[in-house]
Structures are given as structure tokens and as C-alpha cells.
Amino acid sequence: MFLNCHSYYSLRYGTLKISDLLRLGQENGVTSMALTDVNSTSACLEFVRIASQYNVKPILGVDFRKGAQQQFVMLAENNDGFQNINEYLSEFLHQREGAKNAEIPTKAKQLPHTFIIYPFASFEGETLLENEFLGVKIDDINRLKFSPWKNKQHKLVVLQTVTFKNKKGFNTHRLLRAIDNNMLLSKLPTSEQGSENDVFISEEKLKKCFEEFPQLIKNTETLLNRCHISFDFSKETTCNQKSYTANEDLDFRLLKKLAYAGIHYRYKRPGERVMVRIEKELGIIKEKGFVSYFLINWKILKYARSKGYFYVGRGSGANSIIAYLLRITDVDPVELDLYFERFINLYRKNPPDFDIDFSWQDRDDITDFIFKTFKNTTLIAVYNTFKFKASVRELGKVFGLPKEEIDKLSTQDCNFKTLDKLSQLVIMYSQYIQGFPNYLGIHAGGILISEKPIYYYTATFMPPKGYATAQFDMVIAEDIGLYKFDILSQRGLGKIKDAVAIVKHNHPEIPDLDIHDIKRFKKDEKIKTLLRNAQAIGCFYVESPAMRMLLRKLQVDDYLGLVAASSVIRPGVAKSGMMREYILRYRFPEKRKEAHPVLLNIMPETYGVMVYQEDVIKVAHHFGGLDLGEADMLRRGMSGKFRSREEFQKVKDQFFNNCKNSGKNETFTADVWRQIESFAGYAFAKGHSASYAVESYQSLFLKAYFPLEYMVATLNNGGGFYSVELYVHEARMHGGNILQPCINRSYGETIIDGKDIYIGFGFLQSLESKCIEKTIVERDKNGAFESLDDFLERVSIGMEQVTILIKINAFRFTGRNKRELLWEAYMKINKVSFEENVYTLFKQKKVNYKTPSLPHTALEDAFDELELLGFSLCSPFELLMNPSENKLRATQLSQFIGKIVTIEGYLITTKRTRTSRGDYMYFGNFIDRDGEFVDTVHFPPVANKYRFRGKGVYSITGKVTEVFDCINIEVIKMERLAIIQDPRYAAEKGRMTAAL
Template structure:
């Protein structure tokens, strides 16, 4: 009876979830219903999947509108019709300049419903109808159309559930139109009556025209849609070679031919593993999936792109042999069933990381190579705080009040009616889809055209993107290809290139010699002493401290550390227990014998996702299928908790039947639950560790080149400033940008590191391009005059270069150069230089003597780079009083001390009581790290006050050879006045110690 129903995927219009729409339809006694969201198909597949639960026959379609103006509704008679509708809708979503016309096109297997208008004449085709709304019935009585009702159908729209839903709808429309609610046009709203009426009420409304009811039922009876949600057969591209038999032969050949590259002397264990995996891959129909990944990565290697295959795919020896991953699953005892098994219905996936500079080309290659390809969408939903701001504007609240509400700084009883409404409706729309975005990495390659399942839109990325997300894709059997980007791989690739030009004699680096890296003594030393700043995944303060505590110097230890650092392990208290058992194996005797026998490598402590499965299976008595449900229950993408809770009850019952103590059962379950959403598969950690070893090797042997690459890839965990400091600590001579030697990116010549022009705030890209092009064509600049003559740039741009000392090769004081620049250039926009027949002579102005100081250089660098190139302690108003340094702290264990530190980074966390505390990372005067803990009372009384140097007073604590300071008081020290704006200029504090910056 309902041909025009909107879920909240009619974005910023509808207010009902797809499942709620089905629920209220069932409550009102309907057996069939059409979902026709406005210019959107996001909810369609979920609507069909859920319809069986409510015993409702689903019909799919789209409500085509320009803004809020309804043009027509297309209903799909069958799957082919749905495909045609998606094709048509996508033409408008791919080209924003197109406007939906008044008349629908002729699409096979579809019905068209136009909204009835009394003053409009219709020449309807066989499949076209007029939708009559209840408010149109009186007009219909006096219309010529009354004589022929065979083309009339019910058009009672359903957009909201009740009055609150309608009010919410109006607020969403105001947000969409960026207007005050009081100024929202009626034409932009639906009708308050657009709610679902019961079958009896709807029949009574149209009682004078029973034929209209009959026509509506007839249309719905002729519509049928069907999708398979059993996941028994994947819907991805079924064949790589167009023959499934040839696919398998190719996969088999590639796997065995890969033995030469991966193993010197393969034994029966390896051959048996290959045979078993190939058999399961074939039976589960995942052959083409492996081959397509192989094809993508073969292309990547041909382009010399670095990549890392990670996730549970690292559990596969076939993936290792096809060079999809670099993790040897035999060496790490990774079992294939974690990746693919005969009972697992949900599809597998490889996570492939590329450099952030290469990923777009890989995506382009995939779209060109495989026919039915699309990116996956994500539903960007309304968040509470953001909703408060949006609704605050809609209600016309002043900014100060909106700020107060969004920050939660209010007394609910003291708020006026409008402010309370903002909070009420912000809570109500929280979780509503707001707009469609692009999944961070997901790509699907379908056997059928993508439009068989969904319409697609065309975001700025320039690739067709589905309307549904990864969960829905998985429901329908479309398993995704995860193509991700990260800067770590960019650093590795760039370092190798930098070494080639800075150390040509050492240019032949095999960055894939992971086996050699695992035994390298230099790398072991870096790991043991946590000197891995800049290295992938092991440089953060938390990881640096964990490496110190564990004194890890081997691959397996690093793999474990990569997973132990995850919040799940830390939350359960098992990170600390792992450290204790690692350092004192005798403590392992306290572990439950079954847990120790299951996980001897990790001392009976659950560290990986696989450990949870093993514990659930061997200790909890669950089958592997049930244990896999448990693993999925720990995933953020797990749709329902019901299945997870049933497995929990089974776990407890099995343990009780075995006679395990209740406290032990609860403790182990607590550890299992703590992994929710955070646990790493062992293969995933192992993949991370491989990349860590590559970066550790480069840091060990080419620290300066590696730091230059890190700087050019915009760092990692820390800011550019710290990586510049780290290069200096390794003997690098840091140079400010120079017009004759620098490039856009940072370069290294010997030990001299010239910072790139791109790091100068305010220096325009066109200026950099012009400078580099002219220098390449005509050679180095001889003077400031030469530069001004050749480049024709504005005084503002040349001033930036002068202030950063980019003309220091001239030997002229930069204050004098600035004076010259202002006299010889104009503040007006400069046109590109035109070559004259005769050289124009400039007037040689005599500039006064204008001395500048190192202190001015420091403040210019701070302004233009964001950090100084000298020791920041030199800028203190008063000389540093405390003689204590970070390396001396172990001598003062359990004693209160004071020390100065330059703030690097902070981490904020919340205690179990809901109070804030902090962890701080500082550099001392010599450039070594100081780590601090700020418990809630201190955190509230002595907050961080931004970048700068602090006097830290507190107690020195040692835990597992790791030194921290429990802060008691903290005071930010004053910096001298900026000399560029003071007279006379303050005195610069010189020092001969190692400088940080």
C-alpha cells in the first residue's frame, strides 16, 4: 500500500531507520512495502535482508528529487529494474551539473509514479501512474482524471514516525539549507501527515476511490526483488583468467614457483602446508581473490612501489609465496584457519599498505584493470557535539551559548527552553547518517555490474563509490580489497633513493633482506635501548618505554610488543603481567597450566586474536566455529551482540562443567572481553614488525638519510621539529633553506641537511617553482639583485627568503638585505619576468649598517618554520639554573628532583574514576628524553600551557629499567622578548653544549 517510504538515508530529510520502518509497517498490518529513499540506495540491501525478520515483502525504488521538489518515483519490478534505476540515478550523482527532469526515462522492468497535480496534463505510458496524496482527493473529485482512475495509485508518503519525527525532519531540513528554523521555506519541508497510517485508516482515507487502493496493490504484487545473503558463494569477480579451472592452475604454478624466492631448502612441512591451503582456497572459491591481489602487487613491484601485506592474510603461505605478504607463517606458527577455514562464512581480506604517494596510482590501476570496480562508502553520522553546534545555529543561539552547550559546561536546570531543545534533538539525531564519505581503503570488484547492487556517486577522489558500506558489502558476499596508505613506506622508499645520491658507493641496498635484519647487531642495539625515533610503529613514547622494559632485541619479541601495546592487552592488566613473566620466567609457574600449554611463546598471556580463539577452544570447550564467532564479536564491525552473548554463556557453562573455579572463569573472560575492538592477529603484528625492521635497518646504517626522508614525508608520531633534532643528535649539520642549494623538499649533502622550501610558512608554491626552474636553467644566484632581476617576485615573498637567511652566501647582513629588497621591489603583484634586449640597470642604493643577531635568526625561524634552529634553552629569559640532566636521573631513584624540559608531546587519558591525567615527553638541555606522569590532582593544578620549556619537579620512579618522573609541580619558564620588536635587543644566551631544535 505504501509506494513512497523514506528511511533516514533520505539524508537530512527522513527520520526513521530502515529496520524501524519495517517494524512499524508490520505493526500496522502491512505485508508489502516499498523503500524509496530520496536520490539514495544506501538502505536498500539492508532493507531486503531485514524484511524476512518482519515477514514483509520488500520493494525497492528511488524517489527522484531536485532538492525537496519531488519529480517522480521509480519502482523496480525485479532485480533488472533495480539495476536500471541505479544506472539512471548514478548519472546524476556522477555529474552535479545535471538536473533531474520532469519526465522519467523509459527504463525496462520499472514502474513510474508521478505526483498528481491538478493543473498538469499527463500522457501516461503503460508503466506510468499518478500518485494521489490524501490532500489531493478533494481536487480529484472535480478533475477530469476522476473519469479514469486506472492510472491512479496511493501516494501517502512515509518520512517520519510521529510529531517528534516531523520536528526532527524540519531541523534536518534547516541544517541542510543552512538557515534558521524560523526562516525555513515550506517548500523545503515534507508534510506533517507524512506518517504511516494503519491499513484500515488508509483504506478509509481512499474509501471514495477503492480502485486507487486496488491499483496500488496490483503494482506492489508485480514487484519482486531478491538477493542472496547466505554468503555461501562470493559475488566478487569469479575468475581472473575467465576460467576457474585455469585460475587454479595459475595459482598453483605461482605458489610453487615462489618457493625459490622464499625458501632455500623447503621441507615436507612447507609442501604439506601449500597443498592444504590450495585445497581450501579452491573449495571456498577464493582463487580469483588471491590472483587479483597478486596482479595488483605485481604492478606495484613493476613501478618500484613499496608495500606491506598485513592482517590475517599473513597467515597464508600461499600469500607469502605470491609476495602478497612478507611474513613467513611457518616460521611464526601462524595457522591458516585464522584467515580462511571451511566453517567461516565471512570472506577474508588482505590489508595492503602503500606509500601515501603511490596509493592513488594503484587505485587507478585497479579501476582500469578490473571491470566492475567501486570504492566503498562510509556513513558519516551526526555526532552529539557537532549536532549541538548545528542545531544551536538553527535555533539562532549566540556563539557563546553554543560553545557552552557543546563543551558540556552548563547546569541543565538553568537552561532555557531553546537550549534544552538543542540538547534533546542533538541526542535524538546522534547516529543518523549525515552524508556519505569514502571508506579509508575498501575497494570491491564484482562479478556483476556494481549497479546491480547499488547506485554510485562520484566524490572528489574521482572514482565511482557505492552507497553502502563494508558491512552491507560483506552481507551480500562482496569481500573488499583493502588498499591503504601510510607514510612509513614513503620514508623507506625515499631513504633508499637518498642513499643512492649521498652514498653512491652503498647504493645497492636490499631492503627486503628481513632475515639478515633479524640478526643484525646494530638493529638489536637500537631495539634494546629504544633508540627508534622515526621508525615505523616503534617510536611513540609508549612503545619506546615498552621496548626498554622488555629489552627486546629479536623479531618474535618485537612481534609480541607490537600487539601488547594495544589497548586491549593493557586494559586487562596482561601487558604488565607479560613484562613480569618475560623478565622472570619463574613467574610463569603462577599461570594456569592449560593457558601456559596453549600459549608458551607468550608465557600463558593472551596477546593475539589467535590466543583468544585457542583459549576459547581449549580452555572454554568451544568448537572452532564458536570460537571464531567470539573473535568476530571482538570486532567493531560485528553487527549484533546476541550471537556473541550466546557464545559467552556457552563458555561459562563449559568451564563450570569442567570444574574450573568461578573466579578463574571470570578472570579469563575479563581478559577476553578486554580485547574487544583492539586485538591484533599475530600475522598483523608480524607484518608491522617487518616494516619496523626495514626502517630500523635504515636508521641504524643511514640515520641522516633516514631522518631527511622522515622530514620530507611529514614525520610520523612526532612533529618535524623532533626529527630535525634527531638528525642533529646523529651528527647532522642543520642548514636553513638556501636559494642556491635547497629544493622544495629537504636534501642532504654529506652531513649538511638543507631544509626544504616547502617548510617555510607563507612561501608560495609558484614562488618555489619559479626559483627552482630559473636556477636549473641559468645557474646559481650571484646576489640578491640577481635573484630579484631573474625572478620578479613580490617583496613579501623575497622577504621570507631573506628572513630565513636563504641569501647568507652573499655575506651581507639580512637586515641590510631586507632594506634593499624593500627599495628595489614592489608590494604590487609582479608579472612574470619578460626578457629584455638590454639589461635594466638598478639604482645602487647605499644602505645603512643594520646589524642583526643570532637571536633574531631564532625568532625568524620560529615564525617561518615553527621551530628554532638553535637550542630552545637559549631563548629563556633567565639562564637555566638546574644542572640535572636526563642521563643522570637513574642515580636519583625514589628521590624528588627538579629538571628543565622542552615539551615534545603529551598524551591525555581518563582514569577509572573519570578524571583526567597526562603523560608527558620532554627533551632536556642536552637533547635526551624525559618522561613524566601527571596524576589527576597535579594535572588539574599544573596543566600544560603549550609549547615551551618547563621546570619539572617530582619523584624519580624506576620500573623495569624505565625511568619516569611522577610530577608534583610544573612551571612554564618565560622566554625572552622578541628582539625584532624590542629596543635594545635582549642578550642571546650562548652555550657550547649539544643543541636541540
């Protein structure tokens, strides 16, 4: 009887979770139900997957609406009908306006295997086609009695819309509608919201309402009986493109040929171990039906190499020797003894993960190639949900609260009981809608390549990126057997690629760099020194304060140590307490004897400590007695992308039962389980970590031998963990001469000439890109600018833009004071034509104005730089109001272990975390006057009393501590030191006073 039900995937309209909707049906004895979300099929597959758990027959369709106005409901008679509906809906969702403002007509297109239901109250026609009906609501019954349609009851069905459960649900719906329309709740028109009667009522009550029209009830039941939908969620076979060559036997022959062709490139003379592993992998890949998955990845990366694109292949697929031979990855699984069963085993139903990283500059072209090369291709969506703080802000606006009050409520720094009624409602409903889908976004890099048309599973929408995107996320895709190809972008590869090009330009005498000679890099003493001393600012994955401290603690200087560190740093290992244990056993061999002999035997390389993702499988299999399928389910169940399900609980119970039956100590078993549970979802596969380590070595090589060029590349690729300012500082620490942009030397990006580094025009805040482009084009075409006059004649530019260039000292080549240049520009700028320059036969005579003497100081330059770059090129310590006499430096802290000291540091970054009791504490990262790092710990009492106050120099008092050669200051007091008054305004004030 329910042909028009909404879940909360009717974005900013519906209020019911899928499970709640089905539970309502079950509680009311409903045996059939149609999910018809508004302009969406996001929830359809999940609805079908779990409907049987509630003894409900699922029916799928779409409620086509123009804004909030229902145009018609379309139901799928079968899977073909569902595909047709998805394709039809996608036509509207691909319009520029998108789902919210889609121009959906009042009359539906005729599609095979579909039924169309028009709302009785607004239908204006007199006839209906065979598959068309009018939907009559309870509110329409009286009108029906006097309508001509009373005599055509065979075309009428009951249309009870279900959008919410109760009064609170209706209130929530209205709030969502107000948010969607960006208006006060009091201004929300009824045309933009559903009826208060759009609730679930029992079939008995519904039939009673229509007892005068029994044929409508019969028509509705007949329609429900005619609809059948089914999908296979067993995942016994994948739904990805089945064949690369259109012939599966030919696919396998090609894969084998490519694998054997890659042996010479990778191994020269392979041993028996390599050949055995190749044959074993080929056999299982064929048996599991993953051949085309490997070949499609190979094709993508073959194209990337043809274009000269840098890439890194990682994920569990990095454990595969076939992937290594096909150059999908650069990690040798034989050398690293990578766990074969983590990559693939006979129990595994999904193909291995290949996460392919490209430079952010190249990824779009790769995506375009995939869409042009393979049929049935789409991006994957992510569900961006309402977060509490964002919800408070949205609802605060809906209720009309002032900004100050909204800011206070969003910080949760308030007592709920003392709030007024409106503020309480904001908090209450913000908590209620937390987790509701808000809008569809795009997955960071997931692409589906399906055997069947993607519309067989879902509708697609068209985001600004310009590629069709599925309306469901990767979890739903995996449920149905669609496994994504991960085409990701990262700036680390862009840094490496650009650094190689910059080295070639700045050092033409140096032969071409082989950035892929990883074997040589692993033995390089300079790189070992950088690793041991954690001098890796700018280097991929090893530059963060946490990683820097871990490298110091471990004293890592080899590849395997770095591979382990890449996974040890992940949150779960630290949370389980095993990071400290790993460091102890790594640093002090005698500590390895304390490992449990069973775990040490399973994981000898990591001294009995679970470090890698496959360690979970090993321990579950060898220690917990689970088969490999159960062990992999355990790993996936904790990964975050695999929801907690009944099967997972069974595996957990089986783990404990097996341990008990094999006589293992219950307390120890519980401790092992705690370790698994705490980090399994966060740890990397060893092959994944090894792939990261390869990229780290490439960046470490460049940092070791070409630090200035590498820092320039880092700046031009958006930096990394830190702000631009720190990378400028790092270049200076390596002997670079940092210069402001220059009209005659600079480009949009930062450039280097010898040791001179010119900051790029693109780093100037508020300088327009068209101004940069015009300046560079004119300079390249007609030569360097001779003066400000020459520049103003040749480049059409407004006063605001030329002011930026003068204030940053870009005209310093003229030798003139920039304040005089500003005065001159102001006098002349209005005399310059803002049309594109037209060169004439005779040059016009220049008008020269006598400018007054307007001196300026280096401190004024510093404040101009602060305004335009976000940081000054002088030391921030030079801007202190009261120059300090504190002589303590970071390099001296080791002499004061256990003592209270005071040191000054310029704040670089902070990290907030929670203690086991839920209190906030902080880690701080500063540089001293010599540019060396000072690391601080701020426990909750101190963090609450002495808060960070933004960028600046701080006086830090605390106790010096040392853990595994890593020095920190446990802060007991901290204050930000005052800086001088901005001399630009002080000077201006003085000039005005003198004039008066």
C-alpha cells in the first residue's frame, strides 16, 4: 500500500534512515514497500540489500520533483525498468542546475517496464496511458467523490507519502527545508515543505480511509505485486568490466605474456622463488576472475608512462609480484617478503586495492583517458553528512540567532540548561540531524568501470568536475560487486617531478637524474644521515612533527626501518601502546625476548608487534585459528569502509572460541584482541608502506643533494604539512638567498637562479592572475621593463594592483624608494589608458612629476611582506617590541634534561588531541632564533590556562624531557610576546601631524 516512501537520502527533505523506514514497515505488518526518494536513487541498493531482514519486499522508484513540487512518481517493474528510470533521472541531474533546480516536466517520458503515478490533486489531463495512474492521498478523498475520475477508478491508486515518523520528524523536515532554501523557518512557504500527514500509518488504517473505494486498494496491491527487483549481493563474481580484450582466455594469455616480459626489467636473472611466485599468482588471479582488473590498471599506467607522468602504485596490490612485473607498483614483494595472502587468496572475493597516485597536475588527464577508453565508467560519490558544528550554524541561521550566539553554541562552550528555548532547540536538532546526508560529493579518486551500464545500478549526477558520478558511495558499490579503481593525486609527486626539472635548469652541467634508482638511494650515506637526524622537511610522508620525532626515536637509517615507521606512525599502533613497545624492541635487542613466543614466531621482522595490516590476518589465522576468509573479514570489518555487520561479530566470537579451545590464556587472548581492534583499521599494508617509502627516498635524495631546488619545487606544489613560510625558512637554512618578487625576474611560480630564490607573483595575496599573465607575456615579448613609467605604458593595470607590486618591492631594480614610486603611480595611473596597449610610430612625451622625499625603513618592508605574503622575509624575532636577551637555543636543551627552562620560539604548528579521560591537550612545534625546532607538550591544565594565540614568538617555560633521544618541553607557562607597532601607520600619522 506504500508507493511513495522517502529516506533521508531525499536530501534536505527526508528524515528516516533506511533501516528505520523498513522497521516501521515491519512493525505495521507491511509486506511490500516502494522506496522513491526525491530525485535520487542513492539508497536503492542498500534498501534492497537489507529489506529481507525486515520481511519486506523491496520496490524501487523515484519521486520526480521540481523543487519541492511533486511532478510524478515512477516505479520500476523490474531491473530493466530501474535502469531506465536511472537513465531518465540522470538526464535531469546532468543539467547545469543539478538536482535541486532540475527542470523536471509535469508529464513523464514513456519508459519500458515502468509505472507512472501522477498526483491526483494537480493532474490536469483527462486520459492516462496503460502504465500511468493517478495517486490519491487521504486528503483527496472528498474531492474524488465529485471528480470525473470517480468513474475511472481502474486508473487510481492509493498514494500515501511517507517522509517522517512523527511530529518531531515533521519539525526536522521543516528545518531541513529551511536550510535548503537558506531562509528563516518563519519565512518557509508551505509550497516548499511536505504535508504533516506524510507519515507512516498502518495498512489497516489506510484501507479504512479508502473503504468507499475498494478498487483503489486492489489497484495498489496489484501494482505492488507486478513490481519485482533483485540484485546479487553475494559478491561471488565482480561486476567490473569482465574482459579487457573482449575475450577472457585472450586476457589471460596477455597477462601472462606481460608478466614474463617484465621479468628481465625487474630481475635480470630471477631465482626459483620468483618464478614459483609468478605462477602461483597467475593461477589465483585467473581463478578469481581478476585478470581484467590487472590489465585495465596496466593500460592506464602504460598511458601515464607514455606521457612522462610520475606515479606511485600502492595499496594491498603492492604485495603482488604480477603488479610489480606489469609496472603497476615499484615494490618488490620477494625482496620485502610481502605476505601473499594479504594481497589475494582463494577466500577473497574482491580484487586487491591498487591506489595509484599521480601528480596533481597530471591526474585530470588520466581521468579523462579512462573515461574515453573504457565504457560504463563513472566516478563514485561520497555522502557529505551534517556535522554538529555545521548543523548548529545552519540551524542558528534558520532560527534567526545572532552570529555571536551561533559562534558560542558551535563551540559547545555553554550550559544547555541555562540556554533560552531557541538555543536549546538549535542544540537538540543539531544533535538529531548529525550524520544525516547533506549533499553528494565526489570520492577522492574512486572510478568504477562496470560490465553493465552504470544505470543498471544507479542514477548519476554531473558535478563541476565534468564527469558522470554515481549517486552511491564505495561501500554500496562493493556490496553489489563493483570495485573501484583509485586514481589519486598528491603534491609529493609534483614536487619530485618539478625538482628534477629545476635541477636540470639550474645545474645544466649535471647529467640527467635517475630519480628511480632506489637501490642506490637505499645505500646513500647522505640520505641515511637525513633519516637518522629527522632532517626531512618537505619530504613526502616523513616531514610532520610526529614522524620527525618517531624517526629520532627509532634512529632509522635504512629502507626496512622506514617502511615500518610509515605504518607504526598510524593512529592505531600508538593507541594500542605498541608503538612504544616496537621502539623499545627496535632500539634494544634484549627487549625482543619479552615478546610472546607465538607472536614473535608469527611476526619475527617486527619483533612480535603488529605493525602492518597483514599482521592482523597473520595473527587471526595463526594465533586465532581463523581461516583466511574469516581473517580477511576481520581486517575489513575494522577498516571503516566495511560496516559492522552480523558476519563480523560471528568472526570475532570464532576468534575467542578458537583461542579458548586451543588452551590459550584468556587474559592474553583479550590483550591480543585489543591490539587488533585498536589499530587494524588504521595500519598500512606492508606493500603500501613500502610504496610510500620509495617516494620518501626519492624526495630525500633531492633534499640531500639539491635542497634549494627541492624547496622551490615544494613551494610551487602547494607545500606539504607546513605553511609556505616554513619552506621559505628551510630554503634559507640551506643557504638560499630569499628575494621578493621582481618585475623583471619573477614568474607566477617561485624560481631559482644559482642560490637566489625569487618568490613567485602567485604568492602575493590579492594580486590577480590576469595581471601576472599580462606582465609576463609583455616582458617575454618586448623585453625587460626599464622603469615604472615603462611598465605603466606597456601593461594596463589598475592602481590597486600596481600598489601591490610596488609595496612588495618588485620595482627595486629602479633604485628608487617605493614610497616615491607609489606617489608617482598615483599621479600617473589615471593618465594611462586601460585599453590594451597599441604601439604607435612616435612615443608620447612623458610627464614627470616632482615627488616629495618619502623615506621608508626595512621594518616597513617587513610589515608590507606580512600583509602581502602572510609572513615577513626577515626573522620574526626582529619584530619584537622588547628585544630579548634570552640566549637559550634548541641545540642546548639536551644539557638541561629534567630542569625548568625558558626559551623563545616562533610558532609553526600545533596538534590537538584528547587524553584517555577526554580532555584536550596539545603538541606545539616552534623554531628558535637559529631556526632549529623546539617541540612542546601542553597537558590539559596548562593548555586551558595558557592558550595558543595564533602566529608569533612565544616565551615558553617548562621542564625539559627526553624519551629515546627525542627532546621535548613539558610546558608549565607560555605567553605570546608583543611585536612593534606597525611602522607604516606610525610614519603616516607622524607625517600628517607634521603637515598640520
